[in-house]
Amino acid sequence: MDKKVELLAPAGNYEAFMGAINAGADAVYLGGEKFGARAYADNFTTQEICRALHTAHFMGRKIYLTVNTLFKEQEVSVLYDYLLPFYEAGLDGVIVQDLGVFRLLQQWFPELLLHVSTQMTVTGAGGAALLQELGAVRIVPARELSLSEVRTIKEETGTEVECFIHGAMCYCYSGQCLFSSMLGGRSGNRGRCAQPCRLPYQIYADEERVCKEGYPLSLKDMCTLEYIPQLIQAGIDSFKIEGRMKKPEYAAGVTAIYRKYIDLYYRSGAGEYRVEPGDMDKLRGLYIRSEIQTGYYERHNGKEMITLSKPGYVGNDESVLAQIRTDYLHEPDKQPVRLTVEVKAGAPVRVVVSGDGQSQTQMEMAGVEQARVQIEMTGGVAESAKKAPLCADDIRKQMVKTGNTCVKVSACEIHLEGNVFVPVRALNQLRRDAMEAYEREIILQNGLCDRRTVKDRDRNREPVAESKTVDKKTADRFTTFAAGIPAIDCLVTTFDQLRAVCGHDCRRILIESDLFLHDWEQIREQTEGECYLALPPVLRRRDRDYLQRLTRRLDDAGNLIRGFLVRNLEGLSYAASFDRDYAVIPDTSLYCFHKETLKFWKDYGEEYTIPYELNAGEASRLVLSAKELGMRTTLVVYGRIPMMITANCLRKTAGICPPQKEERRRIYLKDRYQTAFPAAVNCEHCYNIIYNSVPYSLHTNIKEAKRVGADVWRYDFTMESFAECQQILAGKFPFAGYTTGHLKRGVE
Numbered sequence: 088m089d090k091k092v093e094l095l096a097p098a099g100n101y102e103a104f105m106g107a108i109n110a111g112a113d114a115v116y117l118g119g120e121k122f123g124a125r126a127y128a129d130n131f132t133t134q135e136i137c138r139a140l141h142t143a144h145f146m147g148r149k150i151y152l153t154v155n156t157l158f159k160e161q162e163v164s165v166l167y168d169y170l171l172p173f174y175e176a177g178l179d180g181v182i183v184q185d186l187g188v189f190r191l192l193q194q195w196f197p198e199l200l201l202h203v204s205t206q207m208t209v210t211g212a213g214g215a216a217l218l219q220e221l222g223a224v225r226i227v228p229a230r231e232l233s234l235s236e237v238r239t240i241k242e243e244t245g246t247e248v249e250c251f252i253h254g255a256m257c258y259c260y261s262g263q264c265l266f267s268s269m270l271g272g273r274s275g276n277r278g279r280c281a282q283p284c285r286l287p288y289q290i291y292a293d294e295e296r297v298c299k300e301g302y303p304l305s306l307k308d309m310c311t312l313e314y315i316p317q318l319i320q321a322g323i324d325s326f327k328i329e330g331r332m333k334k335p336e337y338a339a340g341v342t343a344i345y346r347k348y349i350d351l352y353y354r355s356g357a358g359e360y361r362v363e364p365g366d367m368d369k370l371r372g373l374y375i376r377s378e379i380q381t382g383y384y385e386r387h388n389g390k391e392m393i394t395l396s397k398p399g400y401v402g403n404d405e406s407v408l409a410q411i412r413t414d415y416l417h418e419p420d421k422q423p424v425r426l427t428v429e430v431k432a433g434a435p436v437r438v439v440v441s442g443d444g445q446s447q448t449q450m451e452m453a454g455v456e457q458a459r460v461q462i463e464m465t466g467g468v469a470e471s472a473k474k475a476p477l478c479a480d481d482i483r484k485q486m487v488k489t490g491n492t493c494v495k496v497s498a499c500e501i502h503l504e505g506n507v508f509v510p511v512r513a514l515n516q517l518r519r520d521a522m523e524a525y526e527r528e529i530i531l532q533n534g535l536c537d538r539r540t541v542k543d544r545d546r547n548r549e550p551v552a553e554s555k556t557v558d559k560k561t562a563d564r565f566t567t568f569a570a571g572i573p574a575i576d577c578l579v580t581t582f583d584q585l586r587a588v589c590g591h592d593c594r595r596i597l598i599e600s601d602l603f604l605h606d607w608e609q610i611r612e613q614t615e616g617e618c619y620l621a622l623p624p625v626l627r628r629r630d631r632d633y634l635q636r637l638t639r640r641l642d643d644a645g646n647l648i649r650g651f652l653v654r655n656l657e658g659l660s661y662a663a664s665f666d667r668d669y670a671v672i673p674d675t676s677l678y679c680f681h682k683e684t685l686k687f688w689k690d691y692g693e694e695y696t697i698p699y700e701l702n703a704g705e706a707s708r709l710v711l712s713a714k715e716l717g718m719r720t721t722l723v724v725y726g727r728i729p730m731m732i733t734a735n736c737l738r739k740t741a742g743i744c745p746p747q748k749e750e751r752r753r754i755y756l757k758d759r760y761q762t763a764f765p766a767a768v769n770c771e772h773c774y775n776i777i778y779n780s781v782p783y784s785l786h787t788n789i790k791e792a793k794r795v796g797a798d799v800w801r802y803d804f805t806m807e808s809f810a811e812c813q814q815i816l817a818g819k820f821p822f823a824g825y826t827t828g829h830l831k832r833g834v835e
């Protein structure tokens with residue numbers, strides 16, 4: 088077995104980085120002062136990241152930077168300058184969510200490896216292959232995938248796959264959660280999740296409470312220590328520990344235990360693999376929510392995955408924490424070197440730095456034979472001493488100082504001929520140059536680099552221009568653009584909704600693909616004009632048969648279906664697989680916050696849908712950018728905002744899955760204020776969609792909606808009756824409550 092799995096540890100601050108490195112992490116992922124999905128972690132300064140990069144590379148380890156949030160327009164312009172010091176210092180990879188940022192990083196930093204964040208919600212080989220073709224070298228797939236699905240991605244694409252093996256679990260598919268955003272303006276897509284999923288809720292079926300009050304959205308923490316052999320055999324390239332928000336003791340302690348058992352597997356194989364009960368107890372005592380489970384690798388969902396009783400962290404074993412602090416939370420041990428210094432009057436001072444041959448644990452882990460590394464360097468010419476000549480101890484005193492380097496001098500041999508004088512400043516500079524050269528050689532032998540040592544052809548690439556603030560004159564242009572009446576599109580989920588929409592002046596009908604397959608004959612008789620298919624919000628390997636059936640039905644449909652509304656990268660991959668030229672519209676869940684992302688989507692179609700998290704001003708600027716690119720825009724003006732899309736199932740948690748035959752009861756959650764959040768339980772694809780408690784509607788904000796300037800207004804119908812659809816389209820809003828979402832406030 089040539090290549091071993093990488094153990095990837097989290098670090099929320101520099102102390103956690105040191106702990107993870109000392110505990111045996113092969114790589115560390117961390118966030119800087121901007122653009123990370125853990126905005127409330129301590130995070131690192133620029134100087135700390137550059138220092139960490141040098142230390143890690145000297146020890147043969149890697150560092151990946153998280154840039155895994157959605158960017159606002161004004162933030163894109165500062166990204167280049169933010170990343171440049173890390174790129175030059177040899178950053179090993181960057182973890183990205185934003186498709187526009189992904190595109191820019193390829194242009195700016197072609198040698199920088201791009202990793203796709205789990206926030207991109209990659210759920211299959213199709214989406215992974217698409218991103219690989221675009222330049223991704225590693226995929227972090229959705230945590231909801233089974234081990235078999237992960238293996239399929241690896242086998243069918245060959246791309247590197249990084250999977251979580253330990254830590255907290257989100258209830259929602261990562262990147263598809265708007266719960267915190269809509270309830271409090273703190274967006275998980277911007278690294279500011281308030282974790283409303285950890286609050287108490289009740290599950291109802293119509294008026295019957297089917298699950299007592301508890302925490303049905305709070306998953307137990309993942310622990311896969313006992314499954315390490317199976318995970319390695321599945322071909323996973325990197326084992327990722329969750330926890331940048333947690334304390335350094337967690338990062339070091341968890342890393343040390345997983346290091347022990349990964350090494351055990353490679354040393355003894357699966358047949359001899361056993362986990363000591365004491366190590367499991369240690370893991371349970373390191374910031375774990377009540378109980379642990381193995382995630383989705385061996386199951387699709389289930390009540391046993393939920394921590395219904397208490398979602399808070401249990402107490403920690405202080406004796407374990409104290410031992411971790413002693414063992415790991417310190418600067419990594421310096422590596423010993425031997426110095427030979429030759430000083431002769433009239434000749435340049437010569438110094439040789441070499442590994443001292445002592446076998447160091449950290450060097451063994453890095454795979455570097457330090458004893459074979461040797462560098463030679465010369466300095467200024469030694470002069471004949473006129474008064475007080477240097478003695479060997481004088482020279483040794485200066486040469487053994489190593490300051491903030493990664494080495495310490497274990498032996499220093501001085502060869503001194505004659506009465507000589509060398510300025511102390513010259514000796515110090517020679518020592519610094521020699522140590523730096525030695526460390527650089529170690530880093531190069533580790534297969535890593537410091538890009539400051541090479542000429543970078545892309546260093547002077549011009550960054551994008553910062554977007555200008557919208558002034559009154561520009562604001563007036565928004566109104567001018569909106570002077571025409573926007574076209575009306577309608578998305579339908581039921582046949583009754585389709586009938587209601589067909590009686591209205593609607594330009595396009597977007598039909599949920601489940602409805603299209605189920606009621607094909609009636610749909611063909613009912614509809615005229617332009618229709619699109621809305622693909623499911625989640626597509627996984629088990630949906631391959633579904634997509635084949637859909638393809639056959641599309642062949643029967645002739646020209647009825649003109650294109651697809653895609654909600655995920657698997658859907659985009661499917662839509663792109665046709666020889667026929669179907670149009671593609673990315674939905675709100677394929678987030679587009681700025682012009683660079685529009686440029687990404689321009690390669691796939693001429694339209695996009697404004698996401699829910701932009702306010703009117705931000706949406707207006709995006710519409711202007713789209714017009715410059717020759718693209719059309721859609722603004723959703725009515726619908727139920729999908730707050731969560733989940734692999735876990737409220738019915739299953741409540742013990743009423745599968746539903747009884749012909750059961751039509753509505754499932755919904757009630758929070759501690761008795762607010763009800765309806766849920767759509769999709770058994771065809773086995774996911775839930777938890778919707779906002781009230782509809783999203785701009786019927787009282789028409790003027791503001793017009794200011795956005797979108798070409799199309801879309802009505803999304805999910806659970807509305809025939810009569811309610813007709814009323815909404817006629818401008819007679821039938822419900823007491825509603826929300827205008829982020830039209831005015833936006834997100835942080």
